[in-house]
Amino acid sequence: MFGWKKTPPIRTLIGEGTVISGEIRFSxxxxxxxxxxxxxxxxxxxxxxxxxxxKARVHGKVRAGHVIINGSVEGPVVADELLELQPKARIVGDVRYEALEMHQGATIDGELRAMKSDAAPGLKLAASSPATPVGDRAAS
Incomplete structure (x- = not known):
């Protein structure tokens, strides 16, 4: 969809109940x-x-090619290729992305900016049902 040939394997897991203090670098x-x-x-x-x-909470900067968030992040987020914000995603910090998929319920308290400001951003809105135009709604 976004030029991905193959999803990289997840080789490292920080399990539920684990608390780590320090910088994490991974491939x-x-x-x-x-x-x-x-x-x-x-x-x-x-x-x-x-x-x-x-279930995850991250207090610090986040940067990777493809980032999928459904937990809590307090700090800036940079997705060099694709950022997916699932329904329970909570971000307090600025967000930069190449392409963005944001589900209903996800929240961002910070600046949201495409990496290539001169080009139209790759933005996809994920919705569970089609939107109804305001004029088509029945009066209650």
């Missing part, structure tokens, strides 16, 4: 179900995947 894929106090960033060449589950 390929990382899934966070626990709590992280520090920055998390992808390194190396190639595609990277970061999944922050609905």
């Amino acid at each position: 390929d894929g990382l899934r966070i179900d626990g709590e992280l106090h520090g920055d998390v960033s992808a390194v190396g060449e190639g595609q990277t995947l970061l999944v922050i589950s609905d």
